[in-house]
Amino acid sequence: MSSAPATSMHKPARPGDAYAAPVRDLVATMPLTQIGEVANLGRGDPDVIKLWFGESDLKTPEFIGRAANKALAEGYTFYTWQRGIPPLREAIARYTERVYGIDCKSDRITVMGSGMQVIALACQAIIDPGDNVVVVSPAWPNVINAVQVMGGLPREVTLDFKDGRWSLDLDRLFAAVDDRTRALFVNSPSNPTGWVMSSADQKTALDFCRSRRIWLVADEVYARLVYDRPVAPSFLQHAGPDDPLIVVQSFSKPWAMTGWRLGWMTSPANFGDMLAKPIQFNTSGSPAFLQYGALAAIEEGEEFLKHMVERCRAGGEIVFQRLAALPRVRVARPDATFYTFFAVDGMTSSLELAKRFVLETKVGLAPGSAFGAGGEGYLRLCFAQSPERLATAMDRIEPLLR
Numbered sequence: 168m169s170s171a172p173a174t175s176m177h178k179p180a181r182p183g184d185a186y187a188a189p190v191r192d193l194v195a196t197m198p199l200t201q202i203g204e205v206a207n208l209g210r211g212d213p214d215v216i217k218l219w220f221g222e223s224d225l226k227t228p229e230f231i232g233r234a235a236n237k238a239l240a241e242g243y244t245f246y247t248w249q250r251g252i253p254p255l256r257e258a259i260a261r262y263t264e265r266v267y268g269i270d271c272k273s274d275r276i277t278v279m280g281s282g283m284q285v286i287a288l289a290c291q292a293i294i295d296p297g298d299n300v301v302v303v304s305p306a307w308p309n310v311i312n313a314v315q316v317m318g319g320l321p322r323e324v325t326l327d328f329k330d331g332r333w334s335l336d337l338d339r340l341f342a343a344v345d346d347r348t349r350a351l352f353v354n355s356p357s358n359p360t361g362w363v364m365s366s367a368d369q370k371t372a373l374d375f376c377r378s379r380r381i382w383l384v385a386d387e388v389y390a391r392l393v394y395d396r397p398v399a400p401s402f403l404q405h406a407g408p409d410d411p412l413i414v415v416q417s418f419s420k421p422w423a424m425t426g427w428r429l430g431w432m433t434s435p436a437n438f439g440d441m442l443a444k445p446i447q448f449n450t451s452g453s454p455a456f457l458q459y460g461a462l463a464a465i466e467e468g469e470e471f472l473k474h475m476v477e478r479c480r481a482g483g484e485i486v487f488q489r490l491a492a493l494p495r496v497r498v499a500r501p502d503a504t505f506y507t508f509f510a511v512d513g514m515t516s517s518l519e520l521a522k523r524f525v526l527e528t529k530v531g532l533a534p535g536s537a538f539g540a541g542g543e544g545y546l547r548l549c550f551a552q553s554p555e556r557l558a559t560a561m562d563r564i565e566p567l568l569r
């Protein structure tokens with residue numbers, strides 16, 4: 168006996184019904200990030216200079232790999248601590264004290280499988296459906312998705328770009344908060360703009376969150392990639408150990424470890440203890456042998472970091488000089504991160520122009536519209552690359568920007 172295929176009998180009434188069995192509409196209809204959309208046009212083409220993602224072309228330094236290999240060979244291959252191996256948590260606490268000149272105990276540190284995971288698990292812990300999170304924008308798009316997947320509503324408050332500088336109006340930021348707001352999300356130094364929040368504004372924002380009993384989620388993954396001082400101002404410098412502050416940090420950017428998927432959170436100790444539960448049912452902890460590599464990075468990584476910063480500084484300057492000479496382009500000299508986020512006058516769609524760059528010039532850039540409110544009109548270029556590749560990329564893209 169034959170029967171008609173199920174697909175012809177059951178036309179999907181909802182997007183989530185289009186699968187072998189139903190999935191959540193919210194996830195089924197989530198768009199591919201626009202950066203992914205552009206990257207798919209040239210991902211496999213070795214001639215494309217890929218400046219669309221946020222990573223360096225440098226490999227992870229050997230001393231970090233050696234430490235992980237040694238731990239692997241020694242058998243650190245078992246289930247491990249939910250909040251990270253104790254020696255790494257202690258080393259991160261010492262690093263925090265050294266870099267920021269503050270007291271920090273290891274009970275405030277939780278190691279997780281990337282900065283992204285810190286954000287995602289913090290969202291699991293603080294957002295009920297219908298709650299909102301106020302996000303400073305333009306913002307890294309994954310944050311918006313992490314809020315939405317929990318049924319939360321992101322509320323974007325845009326930075327202003329005037330006279331070559333980005334700035335944030337704190338009154339507008341605070342006005343966006345209501346009684347369903349669970350957190351302010353601030354990424355400083357900012358991807359994509361390179362904006363750095365002042366220490367005074369950080370203090371004001373943290374005081375505001377304390378008084379309203381909402382979380383301040385501070386994404387500081389670019390804290391060490393700064394060019395006008397040793398480290399960017401941190402919310403940690405204004406916080407006591409029990410303040411409503413969750414700081415997101417990552418091994419990815421400073422030590423060229425994007426593929427390792429390791430990051431850490433600094434938070435009140437009891438928040439870290441509570442988060443061990445979602446860690447348990449999401450990943451059950453990060454691989455112990457990789458954490459030994461991270462331990463080497465945090466304890467012996469300053470020299471490499473210096474090299475990374477100098478290389479990025481030089482790359483940023485090459486790109487800045489070339490872009491600033493183009494009459495249609497408005498661009499700020501980057502003080503931090505490894506991105507240039509530049510405005511192109513007369514551009515109607517950054518997504519369409521980014522696609523043309525890949526197809527016609529073989530240079531991959533990220534469209535500003537990928538970064539939410541306030542992002543259209545801009546393109547993002549990651550300059551954590553060799554000077555030669557950056558010069559070639561600029562030679563290729565300049566004709567389309569004239």
Ligand SMILES: Cc1ncc(COP(=O)(O)O)c(C=O)c1O
Nearest residue numbers: 221281282283307358417419430
């Ligand atoms: C602003 C921002 N936060 C967090 C992350 C997460 O980094 P990772 O998940 O590699 O630790 C990134 C990565 O691009 C980022 O740009």
